[in-house]
Amino acid sequence: xxxxxxxxxxxxxxxxxxxxxxxxxxxxxxxxxxxxxxxxxxxxxxxxxxxxxxxxxxxxxxxxxxxxxxxxxxxxxxxxxxxxxxxxxxxxxxxxxxxxxxxxxxxxxxxxxxxxxxxxxxxxxxxxxxxxxxxxxxxxxxxxxxxxxxxxxxxxxxxxxxxxxxxxxxxxxxxxxxxxxxxxxxxxxxxxxxxxxxxxxxxxxxxxxxxxxxxxxxxxxxxxxxxxxxxxxxxxxxxxxxxxxxxxxxxxxxxxxxxxxxxxxxxxxxxxxxxxxxxxxxxxxxxxxxxxxxxxxxxxxxxxxxxxxxxxxxxxxxxxxxxxxxxxxxxxxxxxxxxxxxxxxxxxxxxxxxxxxxxxxxxxxxxxxxxxxxxxxxxxxxxxxxxxxxxxxxxxxxxxxxxxxxxxxxxxxxxxxxxxxxxxxxxxxxxxxxxxxxxxxxxxxxxxxxxxxxxxxxxxxxxxxxxxxxxxxxx
Amino acid sequence: xxxxxxxxxxxxxxxxxxxxxxxxxxxxxxxxxxxxxxxxxxxxxxxxxxxxxxxxxxxxxxxxxxxxxxxxxxxxxxxxxxxxxxxx
Numbered sequence: 001x002x003x004x005x006x007x008x009x010x011x012x013x014x015x016x017x018x019x020x021x022x023x024x025x026x027x028x029x030x031x032x033x034x035x036x037x038x039x040x041x042x043x044x045x046x047x048x049x050x051x052x053x054x055x056x057x058x059x060x061x062x063x064x065x066x067x068x069x070x071x072x073x074x075x076x077x078x079x080x081x082x083x084x085x086x087x088x089x090x091x092x093x094x095x096x097x098x099x100x101x102x103x104x105x106x107x108x109x110x111x112x113x114x115x116x117x118x119x120x121x122x123x124x125x126x127x128x129x130x131x132x133x134x135x136x137x138x139x140x141x142x143x144x145x146x147x148x149x150x151x152x153x154x155x156x157x158x159x160x161x162x163x164x165x166x167x168x169x170x171x172x173x174x175x176x177x178x179x180x181x182x183x184x185x186x187x188x189x190x191x192x193x194x195x196x197x198x199x200x201x202x203x204x205x206x207x208x209x210x211x212x213x214x215x216x217x218x219x220x221x222x223x224x225x226x227x228x229x230x231x232x233x234x235x236x237x238x239x240x241x242x243x244x245x246x247x248x249x250x251x252x253x254x255x256x257x258x259x260x261x262x263x264x265x266x267x268x269x270x271x272x273x274x275x276x277x278x279x280x281x282x283x284x285x286x287x288x289x290x291x292x293x294x295x296x297x298x299x300x301x302x303x304x305x306x307x308x309x310x311x312x313x314x315x316x317x318x319x320x321x322x323x324x325x326x327x328x329x330x331x332x333x334x335x336x337x338x339x340x341x342x343x344x345x346x347x348x349x350x351x352x353x354x355x356x357x358x359x360x361x362x363x364x365x366x367x368x369x370x371x372x373x374x375x376x377x378x379x380x381x382x383x384x385x386x387x388x389x390x391x392x393x394x395x396x397x398x399x400x401x402x403x404x405x406x407x408x409x410x411x412x413x414x415x416x417x418x419x420x421x422x423x424x425x426x427x428x429x430x431x432x433x434x435x436x437x438x439x440x441x442x443x444x445x446x447x448x449x450x451x452x453x454x455x456x457x458x459x460x461x462x463x464x465x466x467x468x469x470x471x472x473x474x475x
Numbered sequence: 476x477x478x479x480x481x482x483x484x485x486x487x488x489x490x491x492x493x494x495x496x497x498x499x500x501x502x503x504x505x506x507x508x509x510x511x512x513x514x515x516x517x518x519x520x521x522x523x524x525x526x527x528x529x530x531x532x533x534x535x536x537x538x539x540x541x542x543x544x545x546x547x548x549x550x551x552x553x554x555x556x557x558x559x560x561x562x563x
Binding site for chain 1: 483484485486488490491493494497517518521522524525528529530531532533534544545546547548549550551552553554555556558559
């Protein structure tokens with residue numbers, strides 16, 4: 001087996017990273033999944049992206065008519081009609097006359113004749129065969145199905161076609177040996193899966209097998225967006241902590257002193273505390289200050305609408321309206337339970353792509369547990385922070401905790417690996433009155449004060465109290 | 476009766492060969508009718524498959540008399556031929 005097998009990029013967002021380059025060139029990739037998991041869209045996008053990159057390709061489907069495929073493609077902004085006219089793409093809908101009478105054995109001879117003709121005319125090397133099970137079912141005989149699949153595979157190999165075949169999987173399918181046969185034939189096997197957890201639908205993709213190549217072994221969330229398929233792999237970014245950037249002011253002079261200048265650019269800061277300790281006030285102060293300095297801030301709020309947030313922040317004297325009016329603040333309020341984590345991620349990624357923020361605030365990550373499964377919140381945050389760090393965006397998260405011990409936890413999972421700085425806020429009782437206190441628990445890569453500091457919240461905003469010369473010198 | 480039909484085959488694949496034999500044997504039993512048969516080898520004329528929407532070989536297309544019809548397979552089941560041609 002060669003050490004370096006040739007790969008063909010799929011052009012599908014995130015998939016080539018998971019496949020470590022693409023699908024095997026001249027090999028067969030099996031795309032399996034239940035109905036509605038997006039198999040046809042994967043196949044269509046593979047052919048379209050190839051065509052757009054000057055690699056002609058053919059999609060042969062046993063399930064749809066050509067017109068339906070062209071219409072489907074146009075929903076994603078792909079002009080398959082023009083690509084077809086340019087000889088870069090062919091969509092073929094193979095259908096059978098439902099009134100036809102069956103009499104004896106038949107075979108794929110016609111399909112192979114069509115493929116031979118088309119691939120030669122177009123000089124194409126990329127081929128998708130969608131839903132061949134519709135044809136195979138007509139044969140109504142397992143050994144005949146295998147014979148025809150072998151014939152097809154031999155033809156693909158002899159003609160050096162980079163092929164993707166979609167296969168439906170049904171839960172109640174008794175044909176395990178059939179599946180094993182297909183898996184054995186293929187050089188690469190990709191599984192798509194759709195599941196519902198607590199009324200939230202999530203889609204997952206997993207590479208089960210890749211002959212002669214390393215590949216990402218985890219399950220990755222993916223979504224079907226209006227730009228095609230979007231897979232969200234975790235890159236190595238979150239694990240390789242590169243040097244943190246210059247400080248960005250937190251907007252609170254005293255806190256900047258304690259942090260040695262402010263939050264570090266490209267880092268992730270967590271502000272944690274119980275209810276009413278001022279987390280959102282810190283986040284809003286940071287936002288107002290940064291937007292006034294011309295930074296673009298993406299504020300993602302899982303708990304409040306923009307109007308509620310604006311009026312709430314007026315009492316500590318934080319007016320976010322100028323930030324909104326200047327266009328430097330993009331405030332997005334979304335219900336965690338409204339969609340699956342992949343939709344949440346892609347919504348955020350799209351805003352990041354279009355708005356190009358330098359800073360992001362997520363308020364509050366504790367609400368993310370309402371996104372569905374127990375791991376959903378962790379998955380979501382890991383990927384979001386990973387993505388932001390990869391783009392050098394400074395991230396500030398708030399976390400509502402019921403006690404100080406679980407500062408770094410949501411749904412029992414430790415987030416500390418992705419967080420560089422932790423600020424804890426609390427209301428402590430001293431002599432019959434509540435005093436606001438803050439402490440910096442952790443600050444990766446910079447010196448910081450370990451002391452507990454009092455702070456006040458007034459119409460003048462946040463003020464850290466009792467900062468004497470000693471703590472100011474702490475650098 | 477005058478029958479017009481087209482048999483789509485693929486080179487000399489086993490099923491295609493059997494279909495040709497089965498068809499000529501069957502039709503030989505009915506000398507009182509006339510049969511016009513066009514044999515289309517998709518291996519040589521692949522564009523005919525796309526033009527006519529033929530994705531299975533062998534396929535027998537009955538063009539006349541109306542309403543015509545389609546048979547998939549090597550025609551080893553003569554009942555299908557009898558039914559669709561309404562002879563026998």
